[in-house]
Every structure is written in C-alpha cells, then in structure tokens.
Amino acid sequence: MKLRKLGSMALAAFMAASLVACSSGGTGSSAAGDSSANSKSAAGDGKGGKKVCFVARASADTFAAWLTEEMKKEALNYPELTLTCVSGEGDDNKENSLLEDCITKEYDLVIVQSNNNAAQAPYVKKLLDAGIPVITTNPxxxxxxxDGSDNQDVMEGTGTVDADPIEQAKVSAQRAVKEVPQNANVVILNGPSGNFHADKRREAWTEYFLSKRPDVKVLYEDYANWNSDEALTLMEAWVQAGTHIDAIISMNDNMAAGAIEAIRDNKEYIGDDGKAKFLAYGVDGTAQGCLLIKEGLLTSTALQSAADLAKKNMEYASKVVKGELKVTEVNDHVEAPQINAENVNEYLKIYVENGEISESDIK
Structure with missing residues (x-):
C-alpha cells in the first residue's frame, strides 16, 4: 500500500538523519539527544569559527527532522559558522538539559525549536543570562x-523566525466550511499541549470552521503530539466505535498520515474505485503530505517550508554572531500557501528535485 510505503520512507529518513547526526561529515552535529558529541563542520573548520547549536524538538517528528536536515544543508553556505544539531526527542527534560549544555559548551548562538514553549522558556532565559543570543523557531x-502574562510579544531578549500558525490552519479551515458535508462527524488530532503552533492552529479551526458550521459534530478529539503512530492508534479506536467519520482535522501532516493509515484498508472509508469516502486536512506541506494529496487521501495542507525557515535562521545567525544585527532585531516569518489537488504537482516536483522523493514515489 502506498501509505505503508510512505511510512517506510519516513523511517528510513529518520534513520539516515540519525546516522548523519552521528557522523563527522557535513555540519558538526551530535547524536539525537546526546549532547556530549560535538564534531567538526564542513561549514566551519572548528578552529575559531563561531559555534551555533540548533536544538530540535524531536527527530521522530517529520517536520523537525526535515528542518534539521535543511539547517545542515544551509549551514554549508556559512564557512564562518560551525553548526551542531541535537534533539530533545519530544521530552521536555531532555530538551531543557540540552539547552543548559549549550551554556557549558559556550555556544555563540542557539536556535531553539521548543517542544513545549512554557517548559523551555526558563531555559531560554538561562541562555540569555549567560550572554548567549537565542533565536526561537517553529514555534x-x-x-x-x-512569565504567564498575556503578553504575546516575542520573549524579551530573543529573536524569532517562524510561520503564522493561524494562517497555516486557516487556509484549510476556510475551504472545509464549504466542502465538509452537512451534519458531518469530524475528529481532531492535536499537537502537544502548550506548543504555540499546536494551540494556535486548533484555535484557528474553531474560529474559521467550527464556529461557522454548528451542524458539525466533533465526534472525538485528542492529542497525538505530532506523532503518526499515536494518531494511528487513536483513529483505530475511533473507527472501532462504529460511527462513520466524515473528516479528519489534523494539526500537522504526520498525524493525518497516521490516521489515514488506520483506515486505508477499510471499505467504509475507501471505495472499490480507490477513492476516499472522507476528507482530511493537515499542515506543513511535507513530501509525505503532498504524496497523500496526489493519491487523493489528504484534501489539503498548508506549506511550512523547512527550507525557507533554515535559510532565514542561518542568515540571521551569521549576521548576529558577526555583530551586524542584534538578535532582538530578528523577527521574520515564512508564508503558508495552500497545497491541494490542483497545485500539488508543482510541490512534488520540488521534492523530487531536492532528492526527498523520486519520480517512482508519485502515483
């Protein structure tokens, strides 16, 4: 089955990423979650170059893994920098420990992808107090x-490169208003509680879809924490309860993929002609998500380009460590264009050209 093939592709990508992370080639990096390693970088000779660390939230998160790989590629364009990549593996304590380790290793700048904003914020403050500039990204x-206030400004002393999670969810929520059937039963898959992107995307679905479609029933809703396996398990249980699910609303493509896997062989959800008897919405515009749109199993998603995020992060990191820009002057966002059946081929072409997928993967 195509989606099962995609699962294997994702696993292979994660394994490859882990192998790259443990090697000394390319950018300097450490094994996921192992902050003790710090190898030399082809993007800096390790002999006086400025040291930058990217702390990702989890290598098993397809978007975080994609962003990590893009950061490594982009770092090659900055010979004055040595980039190290580590992962908190979706564990707040582990990520916080990695942030503390950045102080010990005296990095010149740290780029943080929080797993849980409130949990990581005090440790971001520790970095700032130690005189280390911080750029937070995605989210x-x-x-x-x-401080628990209502102040939604970027955290004092930091910079940010991000995407707007409201816009990311809005593009699909608005079309869902028109295409989800009357009196539909929907399920909702959420990212980690406390994660800015997860929370704001969910808020957008309330504002731009649920509030406009009071006939729709939210049959089930739960946290799958960006994880396809967790989403698959939830969807299996929801389907077994017996009520037909008309639409899957997912806060990212990876969870949507897991939910779709749970019903791929179910004739109640896939017709004899192979067409889906449900709608499904995601966010991120990953290669996996685009392939699912091409196959007719994912209705739409919004691109959150890891390549664009990486380019901006490394460009600003270089300027900050060279003293050309204050970190607090870094406040930039990437766009969130909708991807659907009408335009998915142009995005698949990009993924083929950059080597993430091959022509044979496109059905």
Missing part, C-alpha cells in the same frame, strides 16, 4: 511563555 517563544 516562537513569547513573553507569556516565560
């Missing part, structure tokens, strides 16, 4: 994450 850390 932004806000002042409210640190």
């Amino acid at each position: 932004t850390t806000h002042q409210s994450d640190l």
Whole structure:
C-alpha cells in the first residue's frame, strides 16, 4: 500500500538523519539527544569559527527532522559558522538539559525549536543570562511563555523566525466550511499541549470552521503530539466505535498520515474505485503530505517550508554572531500557501528535485 510505503520512507529518513547526526561529515552535529558529541563542520573548520547549536524538538517528528536536515544543508553556505544539531526527542527534560549544555559548551548562538514553549522558556532565559543570543523557531517563544502574562510579544531578549500558525490552519479551515458535508462527524488530532503552533492552529479551526458550521459534530478529539503512530492508534479506536467519520482535522501532516493509515484498508472509508469516502486536512506541506494529496487521501495542507525557515535562521545567525544585527532585531516569518489537488504537482516536483522523493514515489 502506498501509505505503508510512505511510512517506510519516513523511517528510513529518520534513520539516515540519525546516522548523519552521528557522523563527522557535513555540519558538526551530535547524536539525537546526546549532547556530549560535538564534531567538526564542513561549514566551519572548528578552529575559531563561531559555534551555533540548533536544538530540535524531536527527530521522530517529520517536520523537525526535515528542518534539521535543511539547517545542515544551509549551514554549508556559512564557512564562518560551525553548526551542531541535537534533539530533545519530544521530552521536555531532555530538551531543557540540552539547552543548559549549550551554556557549558559556550555556544555563540542557539536556535531553539521548543517542544513545549512554557517548559523551555526558563531555559531560554538561562541562555540569555549567560550572554548567549537565542533565536526561537517553529514555534516562537513569547513573553507569556516565560512569565504567564498575556503578553504575546516575542520573549524579551530573543529573536524569532517562524510561520503564522493561524494562517497555516486557516487556509484549510476556510475551504472545509464549504466542502465538509452537512451534519458531518469530524475528529481532531492535536499537537502537544502548550506548543504555540499546536494551540494556535486548533484555535484557528474553531474560529474559521467550527464556529461557522454548528451542524458539525466533533465526534472525538485528542492529542497525538505530532506523532503518526499515536494518531494511528487513536483513529483505530475511533473507527472501532462504529460511527462513520466524515473528516479528519489534523494539526500537522504526520498525524493525518497516521490516521489515514488506520483506515486505508477499510471499505467504509475507501471505495472499490480507490477513492476516499472522507476528507482530511493537515499542515506543513511535507513530501509525505503532498504524496497523500496526489493519491487523493489528504484534501489539503498548508506549506511550512523547512527550507525557507533554515535559510532565514542561518542568515540571521551569521549576521548576529558577526555583530551586524542584534538578535532582538530578528523577527521574520515564512508564508503558508495552500497545497491541494490542483497545485500539488508543482510541490512534488520540488521534492523530487531536492532528492526527498523520486519520480517512482508519485502515483
């Protein structure tokens, strides 16, 4: 089955990423979650170059893994920098420990992808107190994450490169208003509680879809924490309860893929002609998500380009460590264009050209 093939592709990608992370080639990096390694970088000779660390939230998160690989590629364009990549593996304590380790290793700048904004904010503050500039990315850390206030400004002393999670969800929510059938039963898959992107995408679905379609029933809703396996397990249980699900609303493509896997062989959801008897919406515009759209199993998603995020992060990191820009002047966002059946081929072409997928993967 195509989606099972995609699962294997994702696993292979994660394994490859882990192998790259443990090697000394390319950018300097450490094994996921192992902050003790710090190898030399082809993007810096390790002899006086400025040291930058990217702390990702989890290598098993398809978007975080994609962003990590793009950061490594982009770092090759900055010979004055040595980039190290580590992963908190979706564990707040582990990620916080990695942030503390950045102080010990005296990095010149740290780029943080929080797993839980409020949990990481105090440790971002520790970095700032140690005199280390911090850029938060995917998601932004806000002042409210640190002090519990209502202040939604970027956390004092930091910079950010991000995407707007409201816009990311809005593009699909608005079309869902028109295409989800009357009196539909929908299920909702959420990212981690406390994660800025997860929370805001969910808020957007309430504002732009649920509030406009009071006839729709939210049959089930739960946290799958960006994880396809967790989403698959939830969807299996929901389907077994017996009520037909008309639409899957997912806060990212990876969870949508897991939910779709759970019903791929179910004739109640896939017709004899192979066409889906359900709608499904995601966010991120990953290669996996685009392939699912091409196959007719994912209705739409919004691109969150890891390549664009990486380019901006490394460009600003270089300027900050060279003293050309204050970190607090870094406040930039990437766009969130909708991807659907009408335009998916142009995005698949990009993924083929950059080597993430091959022509044979496209059905």
